[in-house]
Amino acid sequence: GQNIDQPTEMTATEGAIVQINCTYQTSGFNGLFWYQQHAGEAPTFLSYNVLDGLEEKGRFSSFLSRSKGYSYLLLKELQMKDSASYLCAVLDSNYQLIWGAGTKLIIKP
Amino acid sequence: NAGVTQTPKFRVLKTGQSMTLLCAQDMNHEYMYWYRQDPGMGLRLIHYSVGEGTTAKGEVPDGYNVSRLKKQNFLLGLESAAPSQTSVYFCASGGQEREAQYFGPGTRLLVL
Numbered sequence: 001g002q003n004i005d006q007p008t009e010m011t012a013t014e015g016a017i018v019q020i021n022c023t024y025q026t027s028g029f030n031g032l033f034w035y036q037q038h039a040g041e042a043p044t045f046l047s048y049n050v051l052d053g054l055e056e057k058g059r060f061s062s063f064l065s066r067s068k069g070y071s072y073l074l075l076k077e078l079q080m081k082d083s084a085s086y087l088c089a090v091l092d093s094n095y096q097l098i099w100g101a102g103t104k105l106i107i108k109p
Numbered sequence: 110n111a112g113v114t115q116t117p118k119f120r121v122l123k124t125g126q127s128m129t130l131l132c133a134q135d136m137n138h139e140y141m142y143w144y145r146q147d148p149g150m151g152l153r154l155i156h157y158s159v160g161e162g163t164t165a166k167g168e169v170p171d172g173y174n175v176s177r178l179k180k181q182n183f184l185l186g187l188e189s190a191a192p193s194q195t196s197v198y199f200c201a202s203g204g205q206e207r208e209a210q211y212f213g214p215g216t217r218l219l220v221l
Contacts, residue, residue: 004151031207042199042212043152050207087151095206096167099151 002026004100006088011106012078020073020086020103028093034062034073035087037102043087046073075105083107111135115200115213122190122220130185130216132200140203141183142167142210143175145196152199158183190220 003025012018024032031050035043049055049064049071061074073086085102092098113134122128132141139160144152154167156175164175172194174186183202187194197217201210 033209042214045209045211048207048209089151091206096154096157097152097210099153101149101151 002090002092002098004088004090004098006086006100006103008101009104009106011108012075014078014080014107014109016078017074017076018078018105020075020088020105022071022073022088022100024069024071024088024090024098024100026090026092026098029066030091030093030095032062032064032071033089033091033097034071035089036084037087038084046086078107080107080109113200113202113211113213115198115216117216118214119217120219122187122218124191124220126190128187128190128218130187130198130200130218132183132185132202132213133181134183134200134202134211135181136202136204136211137180138202138204138211139180140205140210141177142201142203143173143183143185144199144201145169146199146215147196155185155198187218190218192220194218195220 006022034046037043047062054063059076064071087102088100089097116131142157143155158177161180200213203210
């Protein structure tokens, strides 16, 4: 079966750095997406990785290791507005997105 | 530029009733999707479309039907609502498979 694993909840302090991990087992791989979803709102796109390595975009970075079936999202200089759920999703061999259940990130002052 | 819009935002149905959820996008995207989101679970694909006049089943299609008569619109129908269909429904659109999907604000459906 296909499986995406991410921690259910994480807590971090404003101004700090947090790393949210995602491991996957899917039938085929055509890329990995990270989305942010604030409570009661729609998911919004953060990043896309298809090759191994680190992609940096402002305060957010995303890393991929295809051989390990592993990705992480790194958030720097945390702000209160970063409190949200972060969704990991893998594009499988049929070009369908398989979604993790999401990691709820709580930022404390 | 509205992006992806969904109507209605919230609906309460009784078991056995039917309804249609409307999704519209103004980004000229070929691909459109319907997902449901339930607590503790990832988004699950119900149906999708790769272009006007085409539809295909996703992971959880039973109890739902869809139509894509116009490129900009994607309709999701519930033929006979059941309490198990209580969920938040999201529509999304995208240009190609490897591109990001853009989501509507969601429809919260409660089936009693």
